[in-house]
Amino acid sequence: MVETGIPRLDKFLGDGIPAGKSMVYFNHPGVEGDVFGMQTLYHNLSKDISCVYITSSSNPGLMKDYFTEFGWSIRKFEDKLTIIDAYSSLVGDLSDEKYIVSDPENIENMNEIIIQVMKDVPKKSVIMVGSLSTIMDLCGEEKTLEAIKLWNKMTLMYDHVIIYNFTAWPYSKSTIHAIKDKIFNSVITVGGIAERVIFGQYFGVLKADWADHKAQSMLFRVLRPGGIKIYIPKILVTGPFDAGKSTFVHSLSTRAISVDRLGTTIALDHGHIDHKGFSADIFGTPGQERFDPIIKMISGEALGIFLVVDSTAPKDFVRAKQMLEITKGYGLPYVIIANKQDIPGAMSVDDIRSQFNIPEDVPIIPVIATESKGVFEAFELLVEKITGGA
Amino acid sequence: MDGYFLGLDKLDENIKGIRAGSNIMLLGPPMSGKETIINNIVYNGLKEGEAAVIVTTREPGENVLQWFEYNNLEIPLEHIGIVDCVTKTLGVPTGDTVNIKRASSPVDLTGIGVKISQFLEEFWMKKNLRKTRLCINSLSTMLMYSNIQTVFRFLHVFTGRVKAAGAIGVYLVEEGMHDDQAIATLKQLFDGVIEVKQENDEHFIRVVGMGLKPSPWYNYTIDGADLILIGGD
Ligand SMILES: Nc1nc2c(ncn2[C@@H]2O[C@H](COP(=O)(O)OP(=O)(O)OP(=O)(O)O)[C@@H](O)[C@H]2O)c(=O)[nH]1
Ligand SMILES: [Mg+2]
Numbered sequence: 001m002v003e004t005g006i007p008r009l010d011k012f013l014g015d016g017i018p019a020g021k022s023m024v025y026f027n028h029p030g031v032e033g034d035v036f037g038m039q040t041l042y043h044n045l046s047k048d049i050s051c052v053y054i055t056s057s058s059n060p061g062l063m064k065d066y067f068t069e070f071g072w073s074i075r076k077f078e079d080k081l082t083i084i085d086a087y088s089s090l091v092g093d094l095s096d097e098k099y100i101v102s103d104p105e106n107i108e109n110m111n112e113i114i115i116q117v118m119k120d121v122p123k124k125s126v127i128m129v130g131s132l133s134t135i136m137d138l139c140g141e142e143k144t145l146e147a148i149k150l151w152n153k154m155t156l157m158y159d160h161v162i163i164y165n166f167t168a169w170p171y172s173k174s175t176i177h178a179i180k181d182k183i184f185n186s187v188i189t190v191g192g193i194a195e196r197v198i199f200g201q202y203f204g205v206l207k208a209d210w211a212d213h214k215a216q217s218m219l220f221r222v223l224r225p226g227g228i229k230i231y232i233p234k235i236l237v238t239g240p241f242d243a244g245k246s247t248f249v250h251s252l253s254t255r256a257i258s259v260d261r262l263g264t265t266i267a268l269d270h271g272h273i274d275h276k277g278f279s280a281d282i283f284g285t286p287g288q289e290r291f292d293p294i295i296k297m298i299s300g301e302a303l304g305i306f307l308v309v310d311s312t313a314p315k316d317f318v319r320a321k322q323m324l325e326i327t328k329g330y331g332l333p334y335v336i337i338a339n340k341q342d343i344p345g346a347m348s349v350d351d352i353r354s355q356f357n358i359p360e361d362v363p364i365i366p367v368i369a370t371e372s373k374g375v376f377e378a379f380e381l382l383v384e385k386i387t388g389g390a
Numbered sequence: 391m392d393g394y395f396l397g398l399d400k401l402d403e404n405i406k407g408i409r410a411g412s413n414i415m416l417l418g419p420p421m422s423g424k425e426t427i428i429n430n431i432v433y434n435g436l437k438e439g440e441a442a443v444i445v446t447t448r449e450p451g452e453n454v455l456q457w458f459e460y461n462n463l464e465i466p467l468e469h470i471g472i473v474d475c476v477t478k479t480l481g482v483p484t485g486d487t488v489n490i491k492r493a494s495s496p497v498d499l500t501g502i503g504v505k506i507s508q509f510l511e512e513f514w515m516k517k518n519l520r521k522t523r524l525c526i527n528s529l530s531t532m533l534m535y536s537n538i539q540t541v542f543r544f545l546h547v548f549t550g551r552v553k554a555a556g557a558i559g560v561y562l563v564e565e566g567m568h569d570d571q572a573i574a575t576l577k578q579l580f581d582g583v584i585e586v587k588q589e590n591d592e593h594f595i596r597v598v599g600m601g602l603k604p605s606p607w608y609n610y611t612i613d614g615a616d617l618i619l620i621g622g623d
Contacts, residue, residue, distance in 0.1 A: 027500070029547045030507030034500060057501070058494030062478055066494065090497065091479075091535070131500060137540040167500040169543040196555045197514040198507050 002126055002161040005043025006036060007230050007277030008218055008387055009188065009203070014211035017163075019124055020156040021210065022148075023186040024132070024164040024179060031201045032222045033190035034131070035070070037165040039227045041128045042072040045080055050125040052117055054084040056104065056134040060097055063130070071225025082121055084113055086135070107139040107147050115154055123159045127151075133167040141175045148183055185209045193219075200231075216388055221279050232280040232303055232386060237269065238295065238323045239308035240316035241287035244339040245269065247369040248308050249284040252379055264288065268298055275376060278383050282306075285327070289319075292326055299327040304386040305334040306378065308369075311346035317356050333385035335378055336364040342371065394521065394558050396584075397434020398427075398595070400619045404605040405597050410521070410556035412600070413549040413579060415529075418586025419565045422593055423612045427586070428525055429457055430617050431560055436465050440521040441513040443506055445473040447531035450480070451490035461615035469519065471509030473502055475531075497535045499544045506548060510555055524552055528562040529576065538572050542579070549579050560584075595619070 001016035004023075010016045017023055027033020045051050055063045060083050067074045074081060086101035088094065099117055103109045118127065129135070129151075136144040148164075155162040166179060180187055186208040192198035204217035219231040237245050246269045250256045253271025260266065269284030283302070285295040305327060309320050324334065336358065338349055347355070349364045358364060363381050367374035393407035408414070418424050432442045446454050451474035458465045467489055474492045477484050486492055491508065493501040506524065513519040526532075532541050545561070552559040563576065565586075577583065582599030587607070594607040608619040 029500070029503045029544075030551070032504055034504075057498040058478070061481075062494045065483070087495075087497070091495070131498075133500065134497065137499075137536060137543075165500075167503070169499075169540075170546050171543065192507070194554065197510045197551075199511055199515050 002049070002124075003043060003047075004036075004040045006039060006203070006228050009205070012205045012211070012213050012216070013186070013208050014213070017161050017186065018210050019159045019161060021185040022152040022155060022162045022164070022183075023188065023208075024166050024184045026180065026187050026189045026206065027165065027167050028189075028191045029167055029169060030198050031190055031192040033167065034165045035222050035228055036188070036190060036203070037128055037130065037163060038067055038070070038072070040163055041126065042067060042070075042074060042227075044126045045074055045077040048080065050080050050082070050122045051077075052082045052084065052121055052125055052127045054086055054114065054127075054129050056086045056129075056131045056138075059087050059093060060085055060095070069224050070222075070227045072227070082117060084117055086110065086113075090138075104135075105138045107135075107143045110135065110139065111147055111150060114151055118151075118154045118158050118160060121160075125158075125160045127155065127160050127162040129162070129164040131167070132164040133169060136171070136175075137169075141171055145175065145178050145183065152183065152185075180206065200233075214388060218387060223274065223279070226274070229274060229277055229279040230383075230387060232278065232383065234302045235280050235282045235304050235306065235382065235386075236299055236302040236327055237282055237284040237306045237308060238299075238327050239287060239306075239337070240310070240313070240319040240323065241289075243287060243308045243310045243313075243316065243320075244337075244369045245284045245287060245308045248306065248337060248339065248367070248375060249282055251369050251372040252282065252375045258284070266291065267294065273379065275379060278379075280379075280383070285323075287323075295323065295326050302327070302332060304382045305332055306337050306382065307334055308337040308339050309352075310340050311338045311352065311366075312340055312343050314347060314352075314355070317352075321356075333382060334362065335382045335385070336362060337367045337369075337374075337378055338364050339367050339369050341366045341373070342368045394440075394523070395434065395438075396431050397437070398430065398617060398619060400608055401595065401597055401605060405600045408558055408600060409581075410558065411553040412581040413552055413559040413561070414582045414584055414600075415577065415580045416560055416562045416584045416586070417565055417573070419588055422586045422588050423610075423617070424562055424586060425527070426612050426615065426617055427584070427595070428527055428560060428562055429615070432523060432525055433458065433463055433465065433615075435521070435523040436469055438521075439469075439519075440523060441469045441471070441509075441517070441519040443471045443473065443509045443513075443522060443524045445475065445502060445506065445524075445526040447475045447496045447526075447528060450474055450477045451487075451492070452477075455489070457615075463615060468517065469513070471505075471512070473505045473509070475502060495535070496532055499532075499536065499540070503544065503548065507551070510551065510557070514555060520556065522555060522557040524548070524557055524559040526559070526561045528564060530562070530564040530567050533568060533572070538575055542575060545576070545579050
C-alpha cells in the first residue's frame with residue numbers, strides 16, 4: 001500500500017493505495033488542492049520510496065522551492081526523485097533534467113517520455129502528475145483522456161501507483177464525468193465552502209474501487225510549514241465551577257485567551273491547537289450556573305465536547321450531567337476529563353464510571369491539567385471520535 | 391450604496407456608477423495609458439476604503455506598489471493584495487510578503503486562482519471589507535502562455551467569484567494582439583468594456599455596455615498619475 005500522508009485519508013482508503021492503482025485529487029479552483037499531491041509525494045520520498053514528478057506549470061527549481069514552503073526539503077531525496085520537465089520547453093527555457101518533454105503541447109511526446117520513465121524507474125514507484133489540467137489545457141481534453149487511460153494501464157503493468165492533481169476548471173461535461181466516474185480507480189474531491197468568498201476547505205473520498213470507504217468530508221487547513229491538517233472549527237470544554245476547564249484549555253493550546261475575573265471564567269476561554277495532523281479551535285465555557293445562558297450561546301455548532309470534572313468533588317457530578325444537557329452534548333461525541341488526579345483522594349476512572357453509570361463507550365481520561373498530563377491523549381481520542389476514525 | 395465608481399469624473403457621471411458584481415474589460419492599443427487608467431481605478435477604490443486585488447503578469451509586485459509611492463499617492467497597504475506572476479520566473483529567490491503572493495508563472499492558473507481566492511477571503515472574512523476591485527493586468531500576457539479556451543475557463547470561474555463577492559473586476563486587454571474572434575469570445579464574460587483609442591496623438595476613452603447606450607468618447611490627457619478627462623459633452 002502506498003500511503004497518501006494526508007491525515008485520516010489513508011484510513012478512509014483502507015490504509016492507502018494498492019499497487020497498480022490510479023488516484024486523482026479533484027480540486028475545485030481556488031482551493032489549495034495541489035498541496036495534497038505534494039504532501040503525498042513528500043511523504044513517500046521520506047519513506048525512501050522511488051517517486052516521479054511531472055511538472056507542467058513551473059520549472060523544476062521553482063517546484064522544489066514550493067515544497068520548501070511547507071518545510072519539505074525534497075532536495076534531500078534527489079536520488080529517489082525523477083523529474084519529468086514538461087514546462088521549460090513551453091517557455092523556451094533550457095532544462096538540466098534527464099527527462100524533458102520537448103513539446104508539451106504534443107500528447108504523443110508526453111506519452112513517449114512518461115512511458116519511458118515508467119520503464120526506467122524501479123517497480124512500485126509513485127508517479128505524480130503535478131498538474132493534469134495544464135496538460136489538458138495544452139493538449140486538448142479528448143487526447144488527454146486517452147493518454148490518461150494509457151498511463152493508468154502502464155501503471156498497472158509496472159506495479160506503480162499514479163496520482164494526479166487536477167484543477168476542475170469548467171471543462172466539458174463529458175470530460176468531468178470521465179474524470180469523476182470512469183477513468184480513475186479513486187477520486188478525492190478537494191473543495192471550498194463558499195458563501196460570498198471561499199472561507200473553508202474540505203476533502204472527501206468520492207470513489208475508491210478497492211476500499212469500503214465512507215462518504216465523509218473533512219475540513220482542512222494548510223499550514224506553512226506543515227501542510228494539510230484536518231481542521232475542527234469548534235470543540236467545547238464544559239463542566240462545573242472550578243473543575244479546571246480554563247486550565248485544561250490552556251494546557252492543550254498553542255495559544256489561548258480567557259475572559260476571567262477573580263479566577264473564574266465570566267465569558268469564555270478560547271484556544272487553538274495544532275497536534276499530529278489536526279488543527280482545532282477549542283472554546284471553554286464558564287462553570288457557574290448564573291452563566292448558563294452564555295453557555296448555551298457558546299455551545300452552538302460544536303463538533304465534540306470535553307466534559308471536565310474535578311475528581312475530588314463528586315458532589316458536582318450532577319451539575320456536570322446537567323451541563324452536558326445545556327450544551328446539547330448528548331448526541332455529540334464527548335470525552336470525560338477526570339481532572340485533578342494529583343490531589344489525594346481523587347476518584348479513579350473506574351470508580352467514576354461505576355458510581356455515575358457512565359456508558360462503556362464514553363471514554364474517561366485521567367488528567368492533571370496543571371501538569372498537562374493526559375490532555376493530549378484526551379484530544380487524540382476526541383478527534384478520533386469526531387472524524388470517524390474510531 | 392453597493393455600487394462602484396471608477397473615479398473618472400465625467401465617465402462616472404455618465405454611467406451613474408457600476409453595479410456590484412460587474413466584470414469589465416479594459417481594451418486599448420499599446421502605449422495609450424491603460425496602465426495609468428487601471429491604477430487610477432485601483433486608487434480611487436482604495437481612497438473610498440475598498441480593497442484591491444491586483445494580478446500582475448508584466449512586472450513584479452513591488453513595482454506595482456512603487457507606482458503609487460513614486461506618485462506620492464498614499465495607499466492603505468492592508469487593503470491591497472497583489473498576485474505576482476512575474477518574479478518567480480525571473481529566477482530571483484523571493485518569498486511572499488504580507489501584500490504580495492507569488493505564483494510560479496503565468497501558466498500556473500491553478501496557483502493564481504488560489505492566491506486570488508485567499509485575498510478575497512482575507513478581505514471579506516478577516517478584514518470585513520465588503521467592496522473589492524479585482525484587476526488583472528493583463529489577460530494579454532496570460533494569452534501568450536495559454537490558449538483562449540484555457541483563459542476563458544479560468545475567467546469563467548473568477549468572473550463568477552467577483553459576482554458572488556459583490557466585487558468588480560477589471561481585465562486589461564491589449565488591442566491588436568489578438569484576433570477578433572478571441573476578443574469576441576472573451577467579451578461574452580464581461581458586462582461592459584472600457585474602450586481606449588488613439589487618434590492623431592490624442593487619446594479617447596468611453597464605456598460600452600454599462601448603460602443603455604455607450605458613453606460619449608472623452609478626450610483625456612495624463613499628467614503624472616492623474617487622468618484628466620476633457621470634452622465629450
Ligand atoms: N491540583 C490541581 N489543581 C488544578 C488542576 N486543574 C486545575 N486546577 C486548579 O483548579 C482551580 C480552578 O481552575 P480553572 O481552570 O480556573 O477552573 P474552571 O473550570 O475554568 O473554573 P470556572 O471558570 O470558574 O468555572 C485553579 O486554582 C487551578 O489551578 C489539576 O489538575 N490539579
Ligand atoms: Mg474557567
